[in-house]
Amino acid sequence: MSNFRLVKREINSMSVIIRNRTIRPSTRDANSPYRIKVENAKLSDEIIIFIDHESMDFRAIYRCKGDLFQESDSIYFKVESLNGKNLIKWRNEITPELIR
Numbered sequence: 001m002s003n004f005r006l007v008k009r010e011i012n013s014m015s016v017i018i019r020n021r022t023i024r025p026s027t028r029d030a031n032s033p034y035r036i037k038v039e040n041a042k043l044s045d046e047i048i049i050f051i052d053h054e055s056m057d058f059r060a061i062y063r064c065k066g067d068l069f070q071e072s073d074s075i076y077f078k079v080e081s082l083n084g085k086n087l088i089k090w091r092n093e094i095t096p097e098l099i100r
Contacts, residue, residue: 014044017066023053023079023086033076033091041066041073049096051077051088058086062096 019036038047045066052059068075076091090096 014046015042016046016048017041018048018050020050021052023051023058025079026054031078033078035074035076037074038066038069039073041069043067043070047096053086056086059100060088060098061100062088063099064096068094068096 017038019038021034021036023034034051036047036049038045041047043066047064047066047069049062049064050059051062075094075096078089078091080087080089088098
């Protein structure tokens with residue numbers, strides 16, 4: 001189970017919601033997707049997703065709006081390795097914007 005930490009900051013009736021995920025190949029099956037869960041997101045909420053790795057120098061930051069969480073409270077990604085680099089592959093057509 002992941003150790004999500006919820007941080008909400010109010011900005012003119014919009015919330016910034018932070019989600020942190022750590023890629024853990026030592027304890028997770030390579031075919032198992034990682035879940036980003038955001039309950040009760042408003043359309044205008046900004047969701048920031050920080051992804052890092054338990055043993056490699058890897059960090060990715062994604063951004064999306066609460067509209068991605070209106071049909072479902074979760075989005076999923078898998079991690080693929082290509083030439084020694086980790087690639088985040090979002091499930092379906094739901095793709096947050098990579099900002100770093």
